[in-house]
Amino acid sequence: MTPNGSLLSAMEARSGQAARPTVEMPMKRVPSRYLIRPLICAGAVLLLFSCAQNETRSLSNELDRMLERKEEFEMEKENRIARLREWLNVPGISPEQEYEINAGLCEEFSKYRSDSAIRYVKRNLSLAQRMNDRPKYLASELQLARLYSFLGRSVEANRLLRSIRAEELPSDLLPVYYRAWSNYYQHYASLSNQSGYLQEREAYRDSLLMTADPESFRYKLSRSYVLMQDGRLDEAQALLARLLDEVEKDSPDYAEAAYAMGRLFMYRDDRGREKKYYILSAIADLKNATKENASFQTLAITYYNDGDLTRAYRYTQAAIEDALSSNIQFRTAWMSEFYSIISAAHQAREAKVKFRLQHYLLLISVLSLVLIFLFLYVAKQMRRLYRVKEELSQANDLLRRLNDELNEKNAQLLGANEVKEQYIARFFDFCSTYIDKMEDYRRSLKKLFQDRRFDDLNKRLKSTSMFENELDELYKNFDAIFLSLYPTFVEDFNALLIEEERIVPKSGDLLNKELRIYALLRLGITDSMKIASFLRCSLSTVYSYRTKVRNKAAVPKEEFEKEVMEIGTVRNTDG
Numbered sequence: 001m002t003p004n005g006s007l008l009s010a011m012e013a014r015s016g017q018a019a020r021p022t023v024e025m026p027m028k029r030v031p032s033r034y035l036i037r038p039l040i041c042a043g044a045v046l047l048l049f050s051c052a053q054n055e056t057r058s059l060s061n062e063l064d065r066m067l068e069r070k071e072e073f074e075m076e077k078e079n080r081i082a083r084l085r086e087w088l089n090v091p092g093i094s095p096e097q098e099y100e101i102n103a104g105l106c107e108e109f110s111k112y113r114s115d116s117a118i119r120y121v122k123r124n125l126s127l128a129q130r131m132n133d134r135p136k137y138l139a140s141e142l143q144l145a146r147l148y149s150f151l152g153r154s155v156e157a158n159r160l161l162r163s164i165r166a167e168e169l170p171s172d173l174l175p176v177y178y179r180a181w182s183n184y185y186q187h188y189a190s191l192s193n194q195s196g197y198l199q200e201r202e203a204y205r206d207s208l209l210m211t212a213d214p215e216s217f218r219y220k221l222s223r224s225y226v227l228m229q230d231g232r233l234d235e236a237q238a239l240l241a242r243l244l245d246e247v248e249k250d251s252p253d254y255a256e257a258a259y260a261m262g263r264l265f266m267y268r269d270d271r272g273r274e275k276k277y278y279i280l281s282a283i284a285d286l287k288n289a290t291k292e293n294a295s296f297q298t299l300a301i302t303y304y305n306d307g308d309l310t311r312a313y314r315y316t317q318a319a320i321e322d323a324l325s326s327n328i329q330f331r332t333a334w335m336s337e338f339y340s341i342i343s344a345a346h347q348a349r350e351a352k353v354k355f356r357l358q359h360y361l362l363l364i365s366v367l368s369l370v371l372i373f374l375f376l377y378v379a380k381q382m383r384r385l386y387r388v389k390e391e392l393s394q395a396n397d398l399l400r401r402l403n404d405e406l407n408e409k410n411a412q413l414l415g416a417n418e419v420k421e422q423y424i425a426r427f428f429d430f431c432s433t434y435i436d437k438m439e440d441y442r443r444s445l446k447k448l449f450q451d452r453r454f455d456d457l458n459k460r461l462k463s464t465s466m467f468e469n470e471l472d473e474l475y476k477n478f479d480a481i482f483l484s485l486y487p488t489f490v491e492d493f494n495a496l497l498i499e500e501e502r503i504v505p506k507s508g509d510l511l512n513k514e515l516r517i518y519a520l521l522r523l524g525i526t527d528s529m530k531i532a533s534f535l536r537c538s539l540s541t542v543y544s545y546r547t548k549v550r551n552k553a554a555v556p557k558e559e560f561e562k563e564v565m566e567i568g569t570v571r572n573t574d575g
Contacts, residue, residue, distance in 0.1 A: 059279040060311065066286045067318060077289035081108050099127045099136060106143060111252075111292035112148075118147050135170050142176050149184045150292060157184050175212035175219075178204045204230075217243070217253050224260050228267055236264050255284035259295050275302055282315075291322040429545055437470070471536065479510035481518050486568040493518060496563050503550035513537070517545050518564050 066073075087093070087101045093252035102120040109117035121144045128137035141160055148157035161181060169177055185201035188194075205222055212219035220243050240261045247253040262277035281295035296319040304312035448457040483489060493515065494502040505512045511519060513535060520531050528542045535542070546561075553560040 029381060056276050056279070058275070059276055059283075063279050063283055063286075064311075064314075066283050067314070068108075070318075071284060073287055074289045077112060081105065084108065084173065095127050095131050097132070099124050102127070110143075110147065111290045113291070114147050114151050117153075118144065121147060135173065138169060139173055139176065142173065142180050146180045146183055149180070149187045152187070154184070154188050168551055171211070175208050175216075178208040179218065182208060217247065219255060221260060222386060224264070228264055233264060233267055237261075240264060247329070250284045250287050252288050252290060255281045255288065255293065255295065258284065259293075259298070271302075271306075275507075293319075293322065298323065326470065327550070381447070402403060475516070478516070478519075482523070483510055486519075486522065489519065489567055490515065492567045493564065496555055496560060497549075498553045498554045503549075514545050517542060518549070518561075521561060522564055522567060547550065 011062075057303055060468075064138070084101055084105050084561055088098065102124045106117045106120040109120065121140050124140040125137060125144070126141055128134075141164060145157045145160040145164075148160065149155075157241035161177075161184060164175060164177065166174065182201045185197045185204065189197040189201070205226065207224055209219060209226065212222070214220075220239055224236045224239050224243070227233070227239065240257060243257045244254065244261065247257055258277045261531040262274050262281060265271075265274035265277065268274075277294050278299045282293070282299055284294040296315045300312045300319060303309075303315065305548040445457060445460060448460065449452075488494075490503075490505070490511075497503070503512065503513065503514055516535060517531055520534065525531060525534075528539055528546075532539045532542045550557045550560050
């Protein structure tokens with residue numbers, strides 16, 4: 001394999017191009033007081049170098065994007081060619097018009113598909129003979145000779161060029177004639193690997209400069225190469241800078257001028273700007289679908305020398321594809337050896353990268369398994385934490401309900417205490433009132449006795465009206481106090497009975513005897529004897545009332561009195 005540093009020189013020797021010159025500059029001793037100025041200059045140079053690197057990187061990315069759109073640009077080229085071909089089918093076109101259309105098609109095909117270009121040049125040769133137009137015939141022959149040279153058909157190109165005599169050519173065809181000879185020797189030197197033919201190429205280039213219009217693009221471009229070979233780089237750079245400003249951006253002429261500027265900066269050993277202009281040339285060639293180009297080939301070598309094998313391989317493939325597509329033999333020959341070098345280096349690097357990727361993949365797989373186990377462990381812990389949170393939440397809800405129930409019972413107890421206080425107060429008030437009444441009754445009896453009104457005293461003692469009145473007052477007070485303790489007793493009690501048997505006290509009464517029996521049961525007095533004594537009735541009457549009411553119950557009979565005992569209590573609805 002050719003070393004990186006000498007690879008470009010080896011390939012240039014095959015193509016007949018000069019190697020990058022080296023210039024040694026003498027060192028001068030600078031006084032220390034002037035050292036700060038060079039340091040500032042060095043900093044500015046480094047800043048400019050950084051900006052140039054960023055610009056080159058941006059242009060490289062742009063070239064990669066344009067390369068991805070290669071088929072799009074080729075389709076545009078095919079569309080232009082198709083439009084020109086349509087003109088050939090227009091009825092009644094003259095031979096002169098057909099000649100011009102064929103010339104346009106030849107121009108489109110010349111650096112795209114040379115075989116097709118030859119076909120249209122040969123048509124023009126026939127047309128020029130029919131029109132008996134010698135200048136057009138000679139122009140077509142020169143064009144055909146250049147195409148033969150591109151295709152590597154050196155024998156045919158040489159024979160055709162030798163058949164043309166310079167003295168019989170019009171002045172405007174002389175530059176074309178010398179350019180055809182110059183291209184022939186350049187291509188032949190590349191194909192035969194004989195650099196001696198490059199001297200012939202230079203001789204014809206000099207003749208081209210002597211006969212071409214000094215204001216023409218071809219003259220200025222050829223002149224720039226001559227100036228570069230003579231070492232007059234400043235003049236060549238100024239000339240090419242003007243030429244780039246004159247030609248249309250991204251046109252085929254711009255591609256050639258940008259490539260020449262890249263060659264100039266190669267001589268100046270300015271790698272950044274050299275690469276920049278090669279990239280600009282390659283972008284223009286891509287946009288014009290130019291298959292015969294030197295920019296991709298030179299860029300591939302440049303990136304190879306810089307160690308960027310990815311781009312070197314990509315651009316080498318692009319150059320080989322273009323050369324094979326256009327059938328440009330000298331480009332194929334020029335790249336064949338270099339392609340094998342880059343391909344081998346690229347494959348070696350790809351193998352190394354693949355080996356490294358396999359290790360990374362193994363490492364990532366192990367890490368992925370670890371992460372999966374960690375994920376499962378965390379998920380398990382999260383589920384456990386979730387269950388704990390759920391249990392804690394349920395416990396909090398239960399505690400909240402218990403707190404609510406406790407608060408409710410406390411409120412009920414507070415209310416019960418208030419009722420009991422009222423009940424006790426009314427009990428003492430009732431007792432006090434009863435004592436007062438008994439005292440008044442005693443005094444009235446004493447007065448009757450003192451007044452010796454024994455008949456009235458006897459009548460008073462035999463009368464039961466006072467007893468009955470006090471008993472009615474006792475029951476009214478009992479009813480009022482009981483219903484103040486259990487205000488919904490009548491409604492709740494009737495709810496335990498079937499609807500048609502519900503008990504409704506008489507108007508003006510709060511309770512009746514049946515309700516009072518169960519009111520006393522609700523107060524905890526379960527002894528029928530005590531109930532009968534309180535209600536001033538017989539024991540059988542109490543049994544009869546209790547049995548009668550149980551028979552009216554809407555709930556099971558054995559559960560009836562238990563349900564009555566629950567009236568007014570706070571029941572646990574949670575079971």
